[in-house]
Amino acid sequence: MATDVFNSKNLAVQVQKKILGKMACKSVANALIDDTSSNVLDELYSVTKEYTQSKKEAEKIIKNLIKIVLKLAILYRNDQFNEDEIALMEKFKKKVHQLAMTVVSFHQVDFTFDRNVLSKLLNECREMLHQLINRHLTSKSHGRINNVFSHFSDCEFLAALYNPYGSYKSHLQKLCDGVNKMLDDGNI
Secondary structure, eight states, X not given: OOOOOOOHHHHHHHHHHHHHHHSOOHHHHTOOOOHXXXXXXXXXXXXXXXXXXXXXXXXXXXXXXXXXXXXXXHHHHTTOOOHHXXXXXXHHHHHHHHHHHHHHHHHHXXXXXXXXXXXXXXXXXXXXXXXXXXXXXXXXXXXXXXXXXXXXXXXXXXXXXXXXXXTXXXXXXXXXXXXXXXHHTTOO
């Protein structure tokens, strides 16, 4: 009997092994996912699975997210970016930091949630990612980015996630706790 247990850390390790097989070096091996990130990904998986009512779709979205992050880390750590891309990467990091702060703030401060603001920030991140990987990765990676960001930037999904009386309240709390810890640790 198959269990319904999803572990993003194990999935991340599988993805890393596959990537390491093609581009083996010590700096890539250091791209391991930490426990806090793993917990955040597990919560994103759970809320996505509940929202889409599809285990397969949720696994695909989280798997694509992990692949994007790891490939980006591999490119960055192996000095694959030119000067313009490095500048764009710094802008991207700042945008992700702003997104994380907004995610947490909307949860902590009552009546501040604005789905359009979050959706816009997510779509700005999407566009920066497309520009950043354009020279390095295939159209399949662009498709992965679109798959991930189309889901998470969907205004209906965001409204359901942030509904203070909705079924995702505990997931949002755990997500924000993890994101807050990542902010405190300087990982975002």
